[in-house]
Amino acid sequence: MAPDSTFETVSTSKAHGGTLGVYRHQSTATGTGMTFSVFLPPQAEAGAKLPVLFYLSGLTCTHANVTDKGEYRRACAEHGIVFVAPDTSPRGEGVADDAEGAYDFGLGAGFYVNATEEPFAAHYRMWDYVTQELPALIEEHFPIDPARMGITGHSMGGHGALTIGLTFPDKFKSLSAFAPIVAPGQVPWGHKALGGYLGQDRAAWRAHDAVALIEDGKRPAGDILVDQGAADGFLAEQLRPDLLEAACKSAGVDLTLRLQDGYDHSYNFISSFMADHIRWHAERL
Amino acid sequence: MAPDSTFETVSTSKAHGGTLGVYRHQSTATGTGMTFSVFLPPQAEAGAKLPVLFYLSGLTCTHANVTDKGEYRRACAEHGIVFVAPDTSPRGEGVADDAEGAYDFGLGAGFYVNATEEPFAAHYRMWDYVTQELPALIEEHFPIDPARMGITGHSMGGHGALTIGLTFPDKFKSLSAFAPIVAPGQVPWGHKALGGYLGQDRAAWRAHDAVALIEDGKRPAGDILVDQGAADGFLAEQLRPDLLEAACKSAGVDLTLRLQDGYDHSYNFISSFMADHIRWHAERL
Numbered sequence A, B: 001m002a003p004d005s006t007f008e009t010v011s012t013s014k015a016h017g018g019t020l021g022v023y024r025h026q027s028t029a030t031g032t033g034m035t036f037s038v039f040l041p042p043q044a045e046a047g048a049k050l051p052v053l054f055y056l057s058g059l060t061c062t063h064a065n066v067t068d069k070g071e072y073r074r075a076c077a078e079h080g081i082v083f084v085a086p087d088t089s090p091r092g093e094g095v096a097d098d099a100e101g102a103y104d105f106g107l108g109a110g111f112y113v114n115a116t117e118e119p120f121a122a123h124y125r126m127w128d129y130v131t132q133e134l135p136a137l138i139e140e141h142f143p144i145d146p147a148r149m150g151i152t153g154h155s156m157g158g159h160g161a162l163t164i165g166l167t168f169p170d171k172f173k174s175l176s177a178f179a180p181i182v183a184p185g186q187v188p189w190g191h192k193a194l195g196g197y198l199g200q201d202r203a204a205w206r207a208h209d210a211v212a213l214i215e216d217g218k219r220p221a222g223d224i225l226v227d228q229g230a231a232d233g234f235l236a237e238q239l240r241p242d243l244l245e246a247a248c249k250s251a252g253v254d255l256t257l258r259l260q261d262g263y264d265h266s267y268n269f270i271s272s273f274m275a276d277h278i279r280w281h282a283e284r285l
Helices: A042-046 A063-069 A073-079 A126-141 A156-167 A188-198 A202-208 A210-215 A235-239 A241-251 A267-284 B042-046 B063-069 B073-079 B126-141 B156-167 B188-198 B202-208 B210-215 B235-239 B241-251 B267-284
Strands: A008-015 A018-026 A033-040 A050-056 A082-086 A144-153 A174-178 A224-229 A255-260 B008-015 B018-026 B033-040 B050-056 B082-086 B144-153 B174-178 B224-229 B255-260
Touching: A008 B267, A018 A042, A018 A063, A018 A073, A033 A063, A033 A126, A050 A126, A050 A156, A050 A267, A063 A082, A063 A267, A063 B063, A073 A082, A073 A267, A073 B267, A082 A126, A126 A144, A126 A156, A144 A156, A144 A267, A156 A174, A156 A188, A156 A202, A156 A210, A156 A224, A174 A267, A188 A202, A188 A235, A202 A210, A210 A241, A224 A235, A224 A241, A224 A267, A241 A255, A255 A267, A267 B008, A267 B073, B018 B042, B018 B063, B018 B073, B033 B063, B033 B126, B050 B126, B050 B156, B050 B267, B063 B082, B063 B267, B073 B082, B073 B267, B082 B126, B126 B144, B126 B156, B144 B156, B144 B267, B156 B174, B156 B188, B156 B202, B156 B210, B156 B224, B174 B267, B188 B202, B188 B235, B202 B210, B210 B241, B224 B235, B224 B241, B224 B267, B241 B255, B255 B267
Parallel strands: A050 A082, A050 A144, A144 A174, A174 A224, A224 A255, B050 B082, B050 B144, B144 B174, B174 B224, B224 B255
Antiparallel strands: A008 A018, A018 A033, A033 A082, B008 B018, B018 B033, B033 B082
């Protein structure tokens, strides 16, 4: 891929001994400007190529939510992990949104697919963005080792992490998720999103459904860590970790599923277990 | 003080093994509704009366900024510290604001004083609120030990922490600050705020100026910890840690002033050193 000459630094700020930066570029995949944050731990100053963890955010989020509230930087500084947080959808002039402006489709809700349905096909190409363009851009501009990339995410972003980790195990060597949507083909959020972006032929949905991917023979690079709040209001209807547990058990995939008593779906939950996930990835990268 | 029957829970969420709550009540001091957050560490469930740290926020902030970005909860859970974050000013119908809506006076900029100037005198009584009403309310509703209270804050809130800690050493037993305004009587932010709230008689300002308080014989309960980012754009004109250093040296006050290389004025700075401050207070409470 040719160097991206549109790459620009929005801001940088020292944090936990490293550098928290916000960056922007014109994406070839989405045809829009895309903003993301990168935390470089202090180990980056020594010139080493470091492992990198991609974090995919949930519905309504931009890069900023986890950047502000995720509490990942101390653990990344401890373990020498670069942390990259992209946006959840294309944005800007000409980017189609949900017809009623709902939170669970369109802007802030790209579901990490390449849309085939109009009017979304033009810009909603988050699958290509996250799996191809962004890793290449990060490798071009930051001291990362492309052989040591991991992926995680929350809710819709947990769905993205699982589907991407299962599809590209040679690229993403470690995989975890916080309260992921594990089977969009079987839940309302997924019906709306996959139907809207990919059309009503459900065969096309299976490539973007972690449980279906496992059923269809896809396997992650290693084991999977999933944390799920037991008091999460979306657990029973939208998230369904039981479906992932059954699929992994049936397929012999090594899943550590932790139901965390009393935790909800918010960043209070995510930030409580973020350090565990950073360490999990560090041990595998 | 009679029990506050207006106290209500806005939200609670499990975090780092404890409970992060947002609460609201009708303040007698300010005559307005006031919102604040409280983090109860897991030790609270055992029924113990815990030490409490009050955190005063800086210009433009509400309780939410530090609650979202402060990264204090892991350290509070580790050390068994209750963390309380109030708002920075009264708000609501009838509350006067800066005539031009500036960020450094009026709403979001109460400067932790009891205003004597109109139209601010009616509601801008953050001194009474933070030193009297809020601690009593916290003691009424949460398992805290009123003999073990500490105070800290950022920027304008660091000013509040220092002036309150110096004025009430029997009440606030431990004292620290992040990038505080140490001498409002000598810097532009302070001239505007103290002039606007207290009038142009500068004698009245000395009770709300940490350097002047030390010069006038006030002493903290113990030593003071101050962290200051060396790359903070407000350092030289508004914050002036050199003035605090000189006053403490002259008065024999034990000040640990740490100039942190490369850090700015943001929550990236605060969150990087928050755990140090929590530990500092825990060791003294």
